[in-house]
Amino acid sequence: MSLLNHVIKVDDIMSSNSKDGVITLGGREFKRVKNGLDEIDVASFIDELIEERDKLAKSHEHAASLTRLAERTVVEADKLAAQVKAEAAEQAKAESAAIIDRAREQARQIAEQKLAEAVAHANEEAKAIKTKAEEEAAQLLENEKSRIRNELSNLVNQQFGYMLEEMDRLKQQAAAVQDKFDKKLSQPGEGYSALTVESEGESHAATVEIEENRAANMEAEKESDTTAVKVAEERDTAAPEIANESDTIVEKEGKALDEHVEPSRARDDTEKSFELSELLQMEERAELGSPQWEIEVLPPFEIAEVMEVVYFLDQLPEVANTEMIVPQIDMPSILVFLRESVDFVDVLRTSPAVAYVEEVIADTDATNGKPKKVRIGFSENSTSKGTK
Known part of the structure; x- marks a missing residue:
């Protein structure tokens, strides 16, 4: 279409741009010939x-x-x-x-x-x-051993001194009796029978007094053993207080030991006293057989209170023997051997030192041959409660 338009416009362009037989179209020259381009x-x-x-x-x-x-x-x-x-x-x-x-x-x-x-x-x-803790415990144990040893030595020395005084007094009495007897012998024979009776009475009295002193000595030995057990118990239950008081007690008791004569002899007597006490306890247990009652002492307690109960039981005619054991650190026990049957619980309630008494009911103990158990306390703040 554009080409046709371009051809159509050729005549117009030719007419306007024709020059000397040349036609210019779109800037291009074309030769003119007959009838066109x-x-x-x-x-x-x-x-x-x-x-x-x-x-x-x-x-x-x-x-x-x-x-x-x-x-x-x-x-x-x-x-x-x-x-x-x-x-x-x-x-x-x-x-x-x-x-x-x-x-x-x-x-x-x-x-x-x-x-x-x-x-x-x-x-x-x-x-x-x-x-x-081990070092402190070892030191505490050593201090307590020293304190217990000093206490026992002091106690034995006191008993030994008391026995020496009693022996001197008995010797003086025996010498006086001997002098009196010699004087009577130098007199006529009519006073011989009266002298014999009087001498026998004085001799018997002296013998009784010696036996009493011997019993007192055995009681002191027993009390020493009990004191050792209780002091060991107090060591475990009151260790902080013991640690603070050990030095003071050792110093005081050391001064007390210096006042006694022959401390080496006192130590020998202490060892012999322990051996004798142990032998006596073994012989007595073999003779008495098994204990009938076991008294459990509940905390809190003091040694003096426990010793008062032991002394109270030893004074009873129905009681053959008592023995202190420590099955637990804070709860010592007293084994009681009876000579004859007695309402033991009621007897314990009559002790002035006991605040309450509680019998432990266990049927199997009687059948197994174990002692009956009873708990006592010295204060209303004890671990277990019973009835007085």
Whole structure:
């Protein structure tokens, strides 16, 4: 269509631009021939136009191809961007999880290390505390041994001195009786029978007094053993107080020991007293058999209170013997051997030192040959409650 328009306008152009047999069309000169333009020139021009048209078509097709390529590139770029974004997100998640795992592992290792350090430190402190406690306990035990040894030595020395005084007094009485007897013998025979009766009476009285002194000595030995047991018990139940009082007591008792004569002899007498007391207890237990009652002394208590109960029981005619044992640190017991059957619980209630009495009912003990049990207390604040 454009070519036709171009041909249509040729006449107009020719009329306006014709010069000397040459026509200029679109800036190109054509020769004029008869009835029109030169065919060769027109054909050449048309070829050029076709060539330009082809170039333009190719250029347009290339531009369209480039446009399609650009569109595909944009689409691919969008897809690639989305893929990269997704991969980046996945990689970020993976790296984040790895970082969290590493952080957790480091935290676990740090916690285990701190725990191990804390355990080691605690073990070291516990070991140090244990060592210190063992040293303090050993020192306390040694102090208590010294205190008990001094107390027993003091007690035995007192009893020994008392016995020496009694022996001197008895010797003086015996010498006086002997002098009196010799004087009577030098007199006439009519006073002989009266003298004999009087001498026998005095001799019997002296013998009784010696036996009483011997019994008092045995009681003192027994009391020494009981004191040792009770002091050991008080050591465990009142260790803080004992630790503070040990030095003062040892100093006082050391001064008291200095006042006695022959301390080495007193120590020998103490050892002999323990051996004799142990032998006597073994012989008495073999003769008396098993105890019928076991008295459990509930805390709190004092040695004097326990000794008062022991003395009270020993004075009873129904009681053959008593023996102190310590089955538990804070609860000593008194084994009672009876000569004859007696309502023992009611008897204990009559003791002035006892605040309450509680009988422990156990049918199996009687069938197994074990002694019956009864608990006593010296204060209403004792561990167990009973009825007085």
